[in-house]
Amino acid sequence: MTIQNNKNMNKVKASAPGKLMLFGEHAVVYGYPCIVTAVSSRIYVEVEKNNEFKVDAPQVKDLRFVEETVKLFSEKYQVDNKILIKTYSDFSSKFGLGSSSAVTVATIKALCKLYEIEISKKDVFDLGYKVIRTIQKIGSGFDVASAVYEGTIYFVTAGKIIEPLSVKNIPLVIGYSGTKASTTKIVKDLKPDLKIFDEIKQIVEEAKMSLVKSDWKKSGELMNQNHKLLQELGVSTEKLDRMCQVAVSAGAYGAKLSGAGGGDSMIALVSPDKIKMVESAIVNVGGEIIKVKNNI
Numbered sequence: 001m002t003i004q005n006n007k008n009m010n011k012v013k014a015s016a017p018g019k020l021m022l023f024g025e026h027a028v029v030y031g032y033p034c035i036v037t038a039v040s041s042r043i044y045v046e047v048e049k050n051n052e053f054k055v056d057a058p059q060v061k062d063l064r065f066v067e068e069t070v071k072l073f074s075e076k077y078q079v080d081n082k083i084l085i086k087t088y089s090d091f092s093s094k095f096g097l098g099s100s101s102a103v104t105v106a107t108i109k110a111l112c113k114l115y116e117i118e119i120s121k122k123d124v125f126d127l128g129y130k131v132i133r134t135i136q137k138i139g140s141g142f143d144v145a146s147a148v149y150e151g152t153i154y155f156v157t158a159g160k161i162i163e164p165l166s167v168k169n170i171p172l173v174i175g176y177s178g179t180k181a182s183t184t185k186i187v188k189d190l191k192p193d194l195k196i197f198d199e200i201k202q203i204v205e206e207a208k209m210s211l212v213k214s215d216w217k218k219s220g221e222l223m224n225q226n227h228k229l230l231q232e233l234g235v236s237t238e239k240l241d242r243m244c245q246v247a248v249s250a251g252a253y254g255a256k257l258s259g260a261g262g263g264d265s266m267i268a269l270v271s272p273d274k275i276k277m278v279e280s281a282i283v284n285v286g287g288e289i290i291k292v293k294n295n296i
């Protein structure tokens, strides 16, 4: 680690991507693996030296993520917090694409640039995860890791394993169910079921291989199986089930809810020639298509 006072750069920018959980949600909170992919939509943070600490972040739903990041960063690296922070976003926080973890990671990266501090990706993850845990008290950290490492990663709780996977252009359709869910509440309310978590782990391990081989058919089947297990855990909704069901009927290889459930979004793995049909099917049952690219 190197620290210098940055005399030349008074204003810097950094960004981090949103994410989509592909396989393994909920089980990953209890020590199991998951697979998550970053999307092309990003959150941008601009930091400049100022005479006081000020945050101008209209798109951030909870400013504590920015404030806590600055607090922990300035304590750890012994820098002052007289800065003005502005944020910009490609996506709305309502979609559940991980805006809190993306803004946390982008803020850490911007502060590193401003104060010319070089830290490793793992250090960015550890600090970002600490911020998320301080505020939410709960969570595996998969979203922080996705914002730091980008691409598609295999991740085990709290960053015990963070393994980038060589997966390209996963053909995904994303449908927003129209209701925002509280991840914290759903995670807290969930009754852990180790038998189901073991089955989810098997799916994650198989998906790790099928995704790397670009075997979308197999990966789609695994998504259907994963969704069924999430239904058994009680975190799906009628709307999400319906959206997944019509996506598969319209020709998707497979579909599942993505994230905590209780609302938010679903994903479907779809061959490019069937995308239009799957999208219409989702819209016809009241879903909203979110246009983002994955695998950046």
Ligand code: PMV
Binding pocket: 021, 024, 025, 026, 027, 028, 029, 096, 097, 098, 138, 139, 140, 141, 142, 143, 183, 187, 258, 259, 260, 261, 264
């Ligand atoms: O709702 P999201 O997209 O933030 O995903 C939550 C995923 C969980 O596994 C349920 C929680 C976690 O922290 O891993």
